[in-house]
Amino acid sequence: MDWTQSIVGLLGVVCLVAAAHADPPSIIDMHLHALAADGQGPPPVVVCAPYDSMPIREPGATIDSYAQSFLKKADCAHPIWSARDDDALRTESLAALRRYNIIAVTSGEPAMVKKWHEADPKRVIPAIMFGMSDAPSIASLRALHKAGMLKVIGEIGTQYDGVAPGDPRLEPYWELAEELDVPVGIHMGPGPPGAAYLGMTKYRMRLSDPLLLEDVLIRHPRLRLYVMHAGWPMIDRMVALLYAHPQVYVDVAVIDYTQPRSEFYLYLQRLIEAGYGKRVMFGSDQMVWPETIGLAIDAIQSAKFLTEDQKRDILHDNAARFLRWNEAPSR
Numbered sequence: 001m002d003w004t005q006s007i008v009g010l011l012g013v014v015c016l017v018a019a020a021h022a023d024p025p026s027i028i029d030m031h032l033h034a035l036a037a038d039g040q041g042p043p044p045v046v047v048c049a050p051y052d053s054m055p056i057r058e059p060g061a062t063i064d065s066y067a068q069s070f071l072k073k074a075d076c077a078h079p080i081w082s083a084r085d086d087d088a089l090r091t092e093s094l095a096a097l098r099r100y101n102i103i104a105v106t107s108g109e110p111a112m113v114k115k116w117h118e119a120d121p122k123r124v125i126p127a128i129m130f131g132m133s134d135a136p137s138i139a140s141l142r143a144l145h146k147a148g149m150l151k152v153i154g155e156i157g158t159q160y161d162g163v164a165p166g167d168p169r170l171e172p173y174w175e176l177a178e179e180l181d182v183p184v185g186i187h188m189g190p191g192p193p194g195a196a197y198l199g200m201t202k203y204r205m206r207l208s209d210p211l212l213l214e215d216v217l218i219r220h221p222r223l224r225l226y227v228m229h230a231g232w233p234m235i236d237r238m239v240a241l242l243y244a245h246p247q248v249y250v251d252v253a254v255i256d257y258t259q260p261r262s263e264f265y266l267y268l269q270r271l272i273e274a275g276y277g278k279r280v281m282f283g284s285d286q287m288v289w290p291e292t293i294g295l296a297i298d299a300i301q302s303a304k305f306l307t308e309d310q311k312r313d314i315l316h317d318n319a320a321r322f323l324r325w326n327e328a329p330s331r
C-alpha cells in the first residue's frame, strides 16, 4: 500500500463516519405542544402508548378516583411517565426534535411558545392553542402575527368547551386566518378516555364529526385548514369531508401512539386506500410526554402497508406542501 492508497482509504473511512453521523431525513410534526409540566395534572402522570385495552370507569366514581386510576396507575404494557417539571419537558421535547431531525408546529400559550421558540428557533414553529374560554382577542393575534410568532392558528380546542366549528363565536377566527393566509388546525377527535368525567365536563365526542366543518369551509374557501387527530374515530365522515373539500388536510396526532396499533393502522390505511395519502400529515401531540414523539414516528415507519414514498409524504412532504415550504426546503 502506498501513501496515495492510504490517503484514499482514510478518506473512505472519514466519509463512512460522516455518513453514520448524517442527520436522519427531516420530519415535520404538525402537532407539538409547549405546555407546562402540570398541563395534564400534577406530575408525574402516565399515558399508555398504546392503550392495550381502554380504561373502565366505575359508574358513580368521582372525578378524583377516575383520574387517579387513569393518570396515576401504569395499567398497560408500555406506560410513559410525564416530564418532572417545565424545564425537563421543554429540554426533553427539544432533544427529541434534534434526535429525529424534526421541525415542529408548536402550540400553547404565547409566553410558553416564545420560551420554546427562543430555545430552538429553527425547529420550533410558533403557533397558538386556545379554546372558547381562553380565546385570545383578534387584536392580540394580529400582534403575534406581526411579530412573526403566529405561523399557524391552532390547536383550536373548542370541542372541549362543547362548541362546534360553525359556532358564530369562532367566525372572527376563521375570517382572520383567511385574511392573514395563516394555516389553521382544529381539534376534532379524542380527548382522554372519559374526558367529560375528568373535569372536561363540556367535552362532547359528537363534535369530532368532521362534516361540522362544511359550512365553515364553504363560507371561507381560502382557508388552509387541517383536521387534527383526523376526526378519529369518524372515518366515514372524515373521508366524506376530504372528498368534498379537496383543500383539507389531516394530522394523525395522538391516535398514532395512544390507540392500539391495529386500530390506528385500520384508520390510517382507510385514509390511504380512499386516496388521501397526499393529505395526511404526521403529528405527535406529545403534551407532557416527550418520549411519545419517537413512538409516534415509529408508528408511521413500521406500517407495512405504506410504501417508502407514502411514509415520506406523511412524515414530511405533505406538510411542506400544506405549509407552502416547498420553495424553501431548508426550513
Ligand SMILES: [Zn+2]
Pocket: 155, 187, 188, 228, 229, 285
Ligand atoms: Zn388535540
